[in-house]
Amino acid sequence: MVAPGLAAGAALTWARALGEFGATITFAGNLPGTTQTLPLQVYLLLQESPEAATSVSLLLLAIAMAVLVALRGRWTGGAGGRVPEARNAADDSTRPLDPPPVPVPSQKADPAQRWPLHAVVSGFTQLTLDAAPGTTIAVVGPNGAGKTTLLRALLGLTPRAHAELRLGATEVTALPPHRRGVAWVPQDGALFPHLSAVTNTAYGLRARGVPRARARREAQRWLDRLGVGHLAHRRPAQLSGGQAGRVALARALAARPRLLLLDEPLAALDQTTRAQVRHTLRAHLDDFDGVCLIVTHDPVEAVALADRVLVLEDGRVVQDAPPAEVTRHPRSPWVARMLGSNAWAGTATSGGLTLSGGAHLVAADPLAAGTDALAVIAPEAVALHRERPRGSPRNVYPGTVREITALGSRLRILVDCEGVAGLVAEITPAAAAELGLREGSEVFAGIKATEVRLVGL
Numbered sequence: 033m034v035a036p037g038l039a040a041g042a043a044l045t046w047a048r049a050l051g052e053f054g055a056t057i058t059f060a061g062n063l064p065g066t067t068q069t070l071p072l073q074v075y076l077l078l079q080e081s082p083e084a085a086t087s088v089s090l091l092l093l094a095i096a097m098a099v100l101v102a103l104r105g106r107w108t109g110g111a112g113g114r115v116p117e118a119r120n121a122a123d124d125s126t127r128p129l130d131p132p133p134v135p136v137p138s139q140k141a142d143p144a145q146r147w148p149l150h151a152v153v154s155g156f157t158q159l160t161l162d163a164a165p166g167t168t169i170a171v172v173g174p175n176g177a178g179k180t181t182l183l184r185a186l187l188g189l190t191p192r193a194h195a196e197l198r199l200g201a202t203e204v205t206a207l208p209p210h211r212r213g214v215a216w217v218p219q220d221g222a223l224f225p226h227l228s229a230v231t232n233t234a235y236g237l238r239a240r241g242v243p244r245a246r247a248r249r250e251a252q253r254w255l256d257r258l259g260v261g262h263l264a265h266r267r268p269a270q271l272s273g274g275q276a277g278r279v280a281l282a283r284a285l286a287a288r289p290r291l292l293l294l295d296e297p298l299a300a301l302d303q304t305t306r307a308q309v310r311h312t313l314r315a316h317l318d319d320f321d322g323v324c325l326i327v328t329h330d331p332v333e334a335v336a337l338a339d340r341v342l343v344l345e346d347g348r349v350v351q352d353a354p355p356a357e358v359t360r361h362p363r364s365p366w367v368a369r370m371l372g373s374n375a376w377a378g379t380a381t382s383g384g385l386t387l388s389g390g391a392h393l394v395a396a397d398p399l400a401a402g403t404d405a406l407a408v409i410a411p412e413a414v415a416l417h418r419e420r421p422r423g424s425p426r427n428v429y430p431g432t433v434r435e436i437t438a439l440g441s442r443l444r445i446l447v448d449c450e451g452v453a454g455l456v457a458e459i460t461p462a463a464a465a466e467l468g469l470r471e472g473s474e475v476f477a478g479i480k481a482t483e484v485r486l487v488g489l
């Protein structure tokens with residue numbers, strides 16, 4: 033038998049040692065048979081360590097802590113028990129966030145329950161963001177543009193950027209992440225590993241005081257809506273990546289936060305499931321009273337879900353506009369390409385655009401000479417020939433086929449042309465067969481002047 037003092041010391045040493053792992057151990061662990069939570073340090077001691085399990089003193093210590101936590105939960109009136117302390121804001125971890133301390137709004141109609149957003153972000157990602165209640169903003173940009181950093185800054189979870197954040201009338205900047213009224217679905221979902229799907233989903237409602245049976249019913253409904261209701265009893269380790277992602281989404285949506293942050297929530301889903309989940313998400317967002325930021329690399333997702341598209345590059349906003357405006361007038365080659373078009377930056381001349389790569393594009397509708405502009409060309413408007421075409425089109429570039437990929441019933445042909453890098457043509461398989469196209473084929477790409485759209489930057 034270990035003396036209680038020694039056991040306490042050992043427990044502290046364990047906790048300190050586990051604490052070295054930072055974020056990965058700051059989960060909460062449910063005590064069997066209760067709704068109270070304990071720090072994972074104690075949970076791990078009880079679950080994982082044979083020494084700890086056989087140490088009566090340590091067990092007593094854990095039970096004493098559980099009683100203390102239970103009493104504390106009662107004193108603070110939290111039916112779901114106290115959620116664990118937030119990490120240090122500088123600790124860049126991915127622990128799932130505690131649910132926000134806001135009531136569940138039943139209708140969009142009640143203006144008191146609607147949450148506009150005002151944020152000023154500084155650091156790697158820099159922007160000022162204002163959004164009316166019910167706005168969904170797709171955050172897009174190349175890898176490393178600062179999209180995830182933006183979400184983490186809004187949570188107060190990264191030293192790389194700082195956000196002054198107001199939600200509704202509440203200034204939440206000084207609040208720890210779990211008190212901000214923000215629900216976050218990080219890229220890996222970050223479910224509580226020791227809780228079943230339904231308990232994970234019910235977590236936010238329980239901690240807000242919703243009775244257990246009602247919270248589980250509500251959680252089950254969310255899981256059903258997202259097509260994973262039949263997996264309610266499974267733990268995260270027993271779910272596929274796509275299934276876990278849907279459970280994480282259900283958990284965030286069920287929490288009804290003031291601000292919803294989704295980091296590529298549909299990325300792990302196959303095409304059919306993605307369409308179904310996107311539909312469910314759309315329906316939810318239509319009735320959501322807060323602001324939703326959704327990071328995505330999928331243009332369909334951005335256009336289908338968002339009221340605004342926020343384009344980030346190198347931590348700065350390149351464009352913030354409705355999807356139709358971004359599609360019509362993309363403000364960077366990256367966003368135009370994301371939307372499926374060819375795009376090159378250059379300087380306008382009296383007849384078209386001189387590209388930074390040196391080539392010249394003739395456009396039917398030129399801009400004032402000297403203007404910095406983008407030439408945007410739909411892939412369907414690029415014709416491929418094996419011989420140099422005579423007469424029209426006005427723009428002809430010799431090149432080599434680099435890649436051929438199927439896109440629905442058409443083929444996308446990537447052609448390397450001198451001075452016009454990464455030209456994409458979209459043609460039918462029949463046309464490709466007729467031309468005898470394969471990777472390495474020498475071709476001429478033709479573009480009519482009327483198909484070159486110039487967008488001033």
Ligand SMILES: Nc1ncnc2c1ncn2[C@@H]1O[C@H](COP(=O)(O)OP(=O)(O)OP(=O)(O)O)[C@@H](O)[C@H]1O
Nearest residue numbers: 124156173174175176177178179180181182192327
């Ligand atoms: N933990 C970290 N420590 C230091 N730098 C980091 C860390 N995480 C990301 N960065 C850097 O911060 C910048 C922005 O990263 P961020 O993850 O926000 O980009 P992103 O737009 O979300 O990219 P992706 O599309 O690849 O997910 C990148 O240059 C990245 O290398």
